[in-house]
Amino acid sequence: MNTDTTRPTLLGLSGWWKSSYSAGAGGCVEVNDSVTGYVGVRDSKLGDNSPVLVFEPHEIRAFVLGAKNGEFDHLLA
Known part of the structure; x- marks a missing residue:
């Protein structure tokens, strides 16, 4: 995740x-x-009191594709 300050807070x-x-x-994300x-x-x-992590679409894409590929399955145990 990029930590630059130009990202909106959302x-x-x-x-x-x-x-x-x-x-x-x-609860969930x-x-x-x-x-x-x-x-x-x-x-x-x-809800509205939660901090928000802000990602660019390519970062979310990499995470979702990794999840679909089973790269995070060990977190389900």
């Missing part, structure tokens, strides 16, 4: 959504892609 935005897999799990060129990720349990 705080206070509407349009957050979370995976259908999070139902009944006591939410994502927001309403600002072109950025994807925000936050803790759904904290």
